[in-house]
Amino acid sequence: MAKKKSVKLDAINRKILATIHLQSDITNAKLAELVNLSPAACSQRTKALRDAGYYFNCHTEVDLDRICEHVIAYVEFTLRDNSLPARRRFEAAIETMPEFMDCLRLSGDTDYISFTCCSDVNELNRLCDELSGNEALGISRVVTRIVLERPKFYLGYPIEKLKWL
The missing domain is CATH 1.10.10 (Arc Repressor Mutant, subunit A)
Known part of the structure; x- marks a missing residue:
């Protein structure tokens, strides 16, 4: 790039x-x-x-509760091997799945956490099984945390409270 x-x-x-x-x-x-x-x-x-790339897209939030059936969840992934090639394979696989909307690499016991939105719990389970069943990805553990309620909606980063470069 x-x-x-x-x-x-x-x-x-x-x-x-x-x-x-x-x-x-x-x-x-x-x-x-x-x-x-x-x-x-x-x-x-x-x-x-x-x-200059200081911002790169714009989107509109929609009220999913009013327009479609869905389930939102955080899915945690732990890899057997945390080497760079293993991480790249996992990241490439999750990149192809639009239901995994956000994926973060973490420190600690969990390697990745992803924010997901699926049509229902069965579809969420199917996608997690698809990933964990792919031996090439080396996933040792998947933990799914279904969101029951969303009392605060993400409204953007608190840019004005951060230290500017």
Whole structure:
């Protein structure tokens, strides 16, 4: 991958990023007003930040409870072998499965945890069995934790409270 051009993260660019991170559908005019720039200057800065890779996609959260049947779960994976080739095989396999929406490599007893969304528990079990049954992946343990309730929804990183580079 080619190295992306760096953009200075001054106070205005930080505010642009913090705002569009939480409000990806904000109009350029409203964003310009919030960051105290002209719409043209704001548009140029936003494009430069995107081109430089400081943000790379926008999406809309949907209310799954209102539109479809589903089960959300965290699935923990422990590998028999934690070598780089073994990790790459596992990561390549999970990359092909859209139901495994987020996958994090962890320290401690569990090697990976994935946030999943499936049509039902049977489908979740089938996918976990498919992964754990693939001997080439070397999965020694799978723990599934079905989400019963979601009292707080992910609304983005607390960018304004983090130490900027």
